Amino acid sequence: MYIILKIIAAVLLPFGCLAGEGYIIKGKIAGIQSGYAAIHEGGRPWQPGGTYPRVRIENGAFTLTGKVAHPAILLLKISTKTFQIILENTEYSIACDFKELAPQQLKGSTLNDQFRECIGSGTNQLGYAAQHADQPVAPILVHFYAREYSEIKKGYDALSQANKDSWHGRALAEKLVVFHSTQAGSIMPDFNMTSPEGKNFSVRSMAGKIVVLDFWASWCGPCRSYIPAMRELYQQYQPKGVEFVAASFDEEEEKWRTAIQETGMEWTQGLIHGGFSAGSPVKKMLHITSIPHVIVVGKDGKIAAWLDAFAKQQLPDILAKLTQ
Numbered sequence: 001m002y003i004i005l006k007i008i009a010a011v012l013l014p015f016g017c018l019a020g021e022g023y024i025i026k027g028k029i030a031g032i033q034s035g036y037a038a039i040h041e042g043g044r045p046w047q048p049g050g051t052y053p054r055v056r057i058e059n060g061a062f063t064l065t066g067k068v069a070h071p072a073i074l075l076l077k078i079s080t081k082t083f084q085i086i087l088e089n090t091e092y093s094i095a096c097d098f099k100e101l102a103p104q105q106l107k108g109s110t111l112n113d114q115f116r117e118c119i120g121s122g123t124n125q126l127g128y129a130a131q132h133a134d135q136p137v138a139p140i141l142v143h144f145y146a147r148e149y150s151e152i153k154k155g156y157d158a159l160s161q162a163n164k165d166s167w168h169g170r171a172l173a174e175k176l177v178v179f180h181s182t183q184a185g186s187i188m189p190d191f192n193m194t195s196p197e198g199k200n201f202s203v204r205s206m207a208g209k210i211v212v213l214d215f216w217a218s219w220c221g222p223c224r225s226y227i228p229a230m231r232e233l234y235q236q237y238q239p240k241g242v243e244f245v246a247a248s249f250d251e252e253e254e255k256w257r258t259a260i261q262e263t264g265m266e267w268t269q270g271l272i273h274g275g276f277s278a279g280s281p282v283k284k285m286l287h288i289t290s291i292p293h294v295i296v297v298g299k300d301g302k303i304a305a306w307l308d309a310f311a312k313q314q315l316p317d318i319l320a321k322l323t324q
Helices: 002-021 110-120 125-131 138-145 149-158 167-181 221-240 253-263 281-285 312-322
Strands: 023-030 036-041 054-056 061-066 072-078 081-087 091-097 192-194 200-202 211-216 243-248 268-272 293-297 303-307
Touching: 023 072, 036 061, 054 061, 072 138, 081 110, 110 125, 110 138, 125 138, 125 149, 138 149, 138 167, 149 167, 211 221, 221 243, 221 253, 221 312, 253 268, 293 312, 303 312
Parallel strands: 023 091, 211 243, 243 268
Antiparallel strands: 023 061, 036 054, 036 072, 072 081, 192 200, 192 268, 211 293, 293 303
């Protein structure tokens, strides 16, 4: 009997440990015979990255398992329906009819319950975080939704000490330090790039000019879609002495060279050392968390504008003012 119990324990051990070491999402959705369930990133810069599971739904049932380095706002897709969740390393369950499938049906996570309360409160996410600064979800909301320095600073300052000490709280503190160094008026940090001809050059080598640094990569669809708009600005402002540089985060040089030929960019091209990986020194130094990203440097060598993908539409007005 003792041997049998040991065998049973050994068989069940991986499943018993998994909830503590990772996450499990068990689903039973009536009205689905087949299809897939999957986790996707929600497109925000601080996501844990990596590959997320995709499993087949069989007779309405599925089990998603994996592990996240820290709680994250991600997308759960079940068949044709997708909604945001906070994923943490715990056990979830969702059981209902497909017609009634909705985010609030997902049970098992305190963080996700607080996230649902936030969404249903009628208050925007940053306002909710300020009003519930002691809830564990607060630093996640600030980290995910705050984009401007002032929003991050206000949200971080309002957090309880326990939340400041959390993973997202510490990440916010680091972001504030880096963000402060990339505000308009800060000295532009210098870094090196390599030209298609194999020559090294730096941002500082263009001192005395207005410089538009367009950070991109060959694999970035939105970056390539932005090239026609950048070309119009180049044609308008290059004759006025503005230097345009396409600074690539590509890690494969051959793909970078091919993309230059395919896109036909006429302006200066540079390959950044270190690529776009988590350890990229340039990415970290300039607080670039997503691309396309544009930084405008004034003639005085100071940052005139730091524009993420949401703010790059401001570039024409900024260049108009700088070249008056």
